[in-house]
Amino acid sequence: xxxxxxxxxxxxxxxxxxxxxxxxxxxxxxxxxxxxxxxxxxxxxxxxxxxxxxxxxxxxxxxxxxxxxxxxxxxxxxxxxxxxxxxxxxxxxxxxxxxxxxxxxxxxxxxxxxx
Amino acid sequence: xxxxxxxxxxxxxxxxxxxxxxxxxxxxxxxxxxxxxxxxxxxxxxxxxxxxxxxxxxxxxxxxxxxxxxxxxxxxxxxxxxxxxxxxxxxxxxxxxxxxxxxxxxxx
Numbered sequence: 001x002x003x004x005x006x007x008x009x010x011x012x013x014x015x016x017x018x019x020x021x022x023x024x025x026x027x028x029x030x031x032x033x034x035x036x037x038x039x040x041x042x043x044x045x046x047x048x049x050x051x052x053x054x055x056x057x058x059x060x061x062x063x064x065x066x067x068x069x070x071x072x073x074x075x076x077x078x079x080x081x082x083x084x085x086x087x088x089x090x091x092x093x094x095x096x097x098x099x100x101x102x103x104x105x106x107x108x109x110x111x112x113x114x115x
Numbered sequence: 116x117x118x119x120x121x122x123x124x125x126x127x128x129x130x131x132x133x134x135x136x137x138x139x140x141x142x143x144x145x146x147x148x149x150x151x152x153x154x155x156x157x158x159x160x161x162x163x164x165x166x167x168x169x170x171x172x173x174x175x176x177x178x179x180x181x182x183x184x185x186x187x188x189x190x191x192x193x194x195x196x197x198x199x200x201x202x203x204x205x206x207x208x209x210x211x212x213x214x215x216x217x218x219x220x221x222x223x
Contacts, residue, residue, distance in 0.1 A: 034212070036159075044151070044159065044202055046212035060211065061116075094158055100165055101149035101206060105158035 001026050001104040003095050008109030015085050015113070021078040021095030021106055029053070029073040032098040035080050037091035038108075045091075048080065049098065063089075085113045117141055119203055119215035127223040134190040136218045138203035143183045147206040150179055150188045153217075154199045162201075163188065190220075198222050 007019040021033070035047040048069040049058045057069050068081040078095050090113045096102035118141040128134055138148065146166040151159040161170040163179035166186060176191045190197055203215040 043217045044153075044204070044214040046204070046214065049212070058211075100168070101161055101204065102151070102159070102212075103161050103164070103170060105160070107158055 001097055003097065003104060003106035005093065005095050005106045005109040008093065008111045010112045010114065011085055012115050013086060013113055016081070016083045017085065017111060019080040019082070019093055019095075019109060019111070021080075023076045023078065023095075023097070026097065028071075028076040033071060033078045034096045034098050034102060035069060035078075036094045036096055036102065036105075037089075037111075038094070039088070039091040042091075047093070050078070082111070085111075087113050089113050116211060117144060117205055117207055117213055119205060119213055121201075121203055121215035121218045123218060124216070125219045125221060127221050128193055129223045130193050130195055132193050132223075134188075134193055134197070134220060136188040136190075136201055136220070138181075138186045138188070138215050140184040140186075140205060144205040144207050146182055148179075148181070148186045149204045149206070150177075151202045151204065152197075152199050153202065159202065193220075195222075 002024040004022045034049040050069045054071050066084045070079045092108040094108045095106045097104040120139045122137045148166045150163040153159040167179045178189045180187050200217045202217050206212045
């Protein structure tokens with residue numbers, strides 16, 4: 001399993017960013033996928049999950065209405081559209097493959113929200 | 116929302132010792148409890164899923180137990196590479212996959 005996140009960077013409060021996660025070496029469309037984040041020096045926080053088909057999506061209360069998870073199974077890619085970003089969204093964002101739990105993780109991409 | 120409380124916050128032990136880490140849920144999680152290990156600068160790694168099942172490639176010294184609201188991760192004999200932060204996580208339905216706050220396992 002190979003997961004590579006990209007799209008992180010510095011953004012101003014209120015701004016937007018789209019993260020991508022390129023997946024390989026497994027049948028991408030067969031698995032649900034999630035985004036999990038970790039603020040600097042803090043613990044893990046589950047952000048969002050999407051079913052294998054993309055028909056079902058779920059969000060943590062902290063991002064509901066601001067973030068949108070999606071996937072393109074033809075491109076083996078997972079996305080996280082983040083709008084109206086706040087300082088407390090600053091974190092490393094990991095994509096994960098979900099079987100029984102988050103069984104595989106990418107290396108993460110850093111999102112910094114600051115003026 | 117289900118809250119997971121891990122104890123202790125920090126555990127100081129020596130290589131060869133037995134480690135026992137606890138995770139308590141505010142309500143039953145129906146055994147949908149996982150344990151992860153995270154080392155500095157690395158992504159977390161799945162150790163145990165569904166309370167007691169070892170993930171692929173995880174050494175037999177790691178074991179999980181418990182049910183309902185009380186769960187334990189046991190490392191039978193600590194190796195130097197086991198010193199890290201450990202998180203529990205529940206995946207109750209609807210899927211709000213909350214994590215515990217973590218236990219830091221440090222060398223004594």
